Amino acid sequence: MRKEVVESAASNVVPPVDLSDVGEIRDILGFHIRLAYVTVYRHFMETFSDLDLTQKQVSVLWLVSDNPGVAQTDLAQRLHMDRATTMGIINRLEGRGLLRRGPSPQDRRRKTLYLTPAGEEVLKRAKAAIWEHENWLKSRFTKREVQTLMGLLDRIHT
Amino acid sequence: MRKEVVESAASNVVPPVDLSDVGEIRDILGFHIRLAYVTVYRHFMETFSDLDLTQKQVSVLWLVSDNPGVAQTDLAQRLHMDRATTMGIINRLEGRGLLRRGPSPQDRRRKTLYLTPAGEEVLKRAKAAIWEHENWLKSRFTKREVQTLMGLLDRIHT
DNA sequence: TATTGTTATACTCTATAACTATA
DNA sequence: TATAGTTATAGAGTATAACAATA
8 A cells, every 4th residue: 555655745746856856854854853862862861860760661561550460561562562562561560660460360261460578669750750750851841732742642653 | 521520630730639649640741642643653664664674774774864964962952862872873884784874074983874875765665655654644734733742742752 | 091892701682493291 | 263372582873881983
């Protein structure tokens, strides 16, 4: 389906001479998303240097805390990861004693995930750090702009 | 419509009793940016599976092509990387014969970067793929919404 | 002293493939 | 057959520290 788009557009109203002429790099929306993400990621890591947690790890702790007993596959789907990637993250968190695996009564293939008390404590501190991080991020926008931005971003991944 | 109540309460003038009470994970702007980025990244990789290039590699090729003779440090600044990370990317591209290093006449500490003919050819095909990728991405928005989104995102990294 | 490139090292994330045990 | 978890493997990006050459 993707190729057809390119070809039909090539015979559009004002066809560019060269299909590779996509303008300048600063006109690429994906480029802006990347740079914004990198900036947010970097500030996040600075804010979390004491806790030594990545964004993904915090997301996992948060989701497990809100959904105790969740399975790895559900987490993977929710966070757009595959199973192997999820394994690595869960292993690291379990190795640090923040999270534990348990059996699933209904389906013995599945494992259930819970935070340990240490994990809940770390998550609590992580949320305070996120509050600080979000303030840094949202200080650029009015409340209405934040809603607009979230709404536009959601259209990408839903 | 998602969670205006929680949102406004969390960022109200009166500080909440518990700093770790930041609402729900879906109210975190950084989380939305992350998910959008992951979705864009994944589609990008699918679109570029033939060319076997990452977003960062394409960004580097593009910037070097637009600024022949640029130094690694300039690239690093432009793409928000440190020097060591830049080295790795440049090494991979040079190893594939897409890019070459040269000396700098003015400052012998610096190296100058140029695309090889093969690199220019790959970039040309990459731009066509980006055009396709951007269409997939921008199809969700009106032209005005794209401008709005870019403007909001730019405020993050500038 | 400061900057540029470089090397070495380590960690996280990502992805694929193959294996097991269950369903 | 299909699914959930697991293991092994590989590559890309990120970051820090240290070093040599140069400014």
